[in-house]
Amino acid sequence: MEQTPYQIVIFGKEGCQKCHTLNQRVDTLLKKELWSDFSKRYLDVMTEAGLVEFCNTECINPQRIPALIITRYEEETGRYERMTNERPGAADPVCRDFRLYTYLGLQTDYTSTGTITPAMITHLLKQAKEIPDGPA
DSSP states (O other): OOOOSEEEEEEEOTTOHHHHHHHHHHHHHHTSGGGTTEEEEEEETTSHHHHHHHHHHOOSOGGGOSEEEEEEEETTTTEEEEOBOSSTTOOOTTTGGGBOSSBSEEEOOTTTTOOOOHHHHHHHHHHHHHSOSSOO
C-alpha cells in the first residue's frame, strides 16, 4: 500500500450500493492531482479485520454505514492515526448531520438523502490539510 501523508478509511460492507458509490466517489477524487497526498483504505465491517477497526473507531453508528474517517501518517508512531474533529458539535453547512463528532469523518445520515456527496468528501479533505501536524 502506498504511503501518503493522509489516508481515507472507508467502512462498508459487501452488497451495499451506497458503499460502492462512496468508494467510486473517493476513487474519482483521488485521481485528481490536488488530492495526491491522500490514499484510500477500504474495510468491510463483515470481516474480522474490518469489524475490529470499526469498533476501535468508537464513534461511528453501525446503522450509518457507509462511513469514512481521515487519518494522517505520524512519524512518531509509524502508523496512520485518526484526525480529531477540531470543532465537535459545530454546525457544518456542507456535511450537516453526516459529520462525525469525535474524528474528522462522515457517516451516512439515513434521515435525509442517505448519500455522502463529492462536495462533502472534498470539504473534509480540505479540512484535513488545514489541521496542524501532531497526534490526534
